[in-house]
Amino acid sequence: MNDFSELEAELKKLRPVPASDELRARIEVALAQPAAGATAGVLPRRSRRPGLWWSLGLGLTAASALVLVWLAFFAEPPASQPIVAQNASPAPSAAYDPGLQPATLRQVVYHRRDEGLVFSPNQSERPLRRVRYDTRETMQWRNPQTGASLRVSYPAEQVVLTPVSFQ
Amino acid sequence: MESARSEDDWQTCFRQLGPALLLFARRWTNCRAEAEDVVQDAFVRFWRRQHSIENRALLYATVRSAALDRLRGEQRRAKREAVVALDGDTHFEPQFTSIDEGQQQLAAAVERLPDEQREVVILKIWNDLTFAEIGSVLEISQNTAASRYRYALGALKKTLQPHE
Numbered sequence: 001m002n003d004f005s006e007l008e009a010e011l012k013k014l015r016p017v018p019a020s021d022e023l024r025a026r027i028e029v030a031l032a033q034p035a036a037g038a039t040a041g042v043l044p045r046r047s048r049r050p051g052l053w054w055s056l057g058l059g060l061t062a063a064s065a066l067v068l069v070w071l072a073f074f075a076e077p078p079a080s081q082p083i084v085a086q087n088a089s090p091a092p093s094a095a096y097d098p099g100l101q102p103a104t105l106r107q108v109v110y111h112r113r114d115e116g117l118v119f120s121p122n123q124s125e126r127p128l129r130r131v132r133y134d135t136r137e138t139m140q141w142r143n144p145q146t147g148a149s150l151r152v153s154y155p156a157e158q159v160v161l162t163p164v165s166f167q
Numbered sequence: 168m169e170s171a172r173s174e175d176d177w178q179t180c181f182r183q184l185g186p187a188l189l190l191f192a193r194r195w196t197n198c199r200a201e202a203e204d205v206v207q208d209a210f211v212r213f214w215r216r217q218h219s220i221e222n223r224a225l226l227y228a229t230v231r232s233a234a235l236d237r238l239r240g241e242q243r244r245a246k247r248e249a250v251v252a253l254d255g256d257t258h259f260e261p262q263f264t265s266i267d268e269g270q271q272q273l274a275a276a277v278e279r280l281p282d283e284q285r286e287v288v289i290l291k292i293w294n295d296l297t298f299a300e301i302g303s304v305l306e307i308s309q310n311t312a313a314s315r316y317r318y319a320l321g322a323l324k325k326t327l328q329p330h331e
Binding site: 004007008010011012013014015016017018019020022023024026027030031 | 177178181182185186187188189190199203206207210211214215262263264270273274277288292293317320321323324327
């Protein structure tokens with residue numbers, strides 16, 4: 001390799017163009033950010049199951065809500081009370097453990113959507129205001145003797161139809 | 168370990184190695200902007216994995232891997248190779264800082280080297296990697312790396328002889 005030593009020395013005199021300030025700034029920003037993008041394939045992938053369950057739950061709820069809305073339109077509603085279409089929730093029952101007693105029932109409304117006025121086929125002369133609620137319902141049973149508890153939580157959707165009168 | 172590697176660390180490290188990393192990345196890219204993208208991706212990836220900066224062979228391997236990922240991802244290899252085949256002088260932007268006429272000829276000669284020889288020269292001359300390290304970066308044997316280097320220097324010498 002000695003016959004190339006002079007050439008190597010000449011080559012070493014060449015200085016590569018330095019990195020731009022912009023590149024340095026980009027790296028600084030990238031290093032300051034969470035590692036999701038740049039380490040893809042290194043970090044364990046985020047589980048997609050929660051999203052799947054949510055999609056499944058919301059899909060089933062939406063389907064049942066549609067059925068109930070349809071029933072609300074074609075069934076005979078009470079005359080003056082607001083018509084509430086609600087997906088069927090499991091009846092609090094303690095079939096597995098007779099000692100379980102209903103303890104708490106919690107309903108969290110996380111989205112309310114006013115869908116405006118609609119006309120029911122059965123009450124064509126009176127418009128109804130349709131309001132849709134996305135909720136999460138949590139029920140809990142407890143066995144006071146054994147301390148065992150059972151909790152069920154599921155997304156739900158309610159459609160409330162309120163008769164509107166004009167004066 | 169994160170705390171042991173401060174911002175100053177990477178700044179210092181990048182100031183030293185950045186120019187040679189960019190030079191190396193140009194092997195797989197059409198322009199300096201693309202090379203910068205590759206170097207950014209590779210350097211950030213390398214730094215986050217807490218690798219020792221002494222392991223420069225791994226850093227260069229990361230650059231190579233990032234560049235190849237980019238090529239595969241964008242499916243531009245065929246297009247790029249077609250362009251290169253049509254025009255061997257696609258490296259328009261200067262890759263070295265202000266230099267005299269003799270050095271310009273040398274730089275031009277380096278850029279005209281076949282890619283596989285040029286990358287060995289870059290890793291050897293401007294990064295001081297051993298042939299074993301070069302072999303691990305390029306996934307070739309140490310002997311192949313050494314022979315490519317000798318061929319490259321031989322070609323450079325031959326090119327420059329009439330001017331010396």
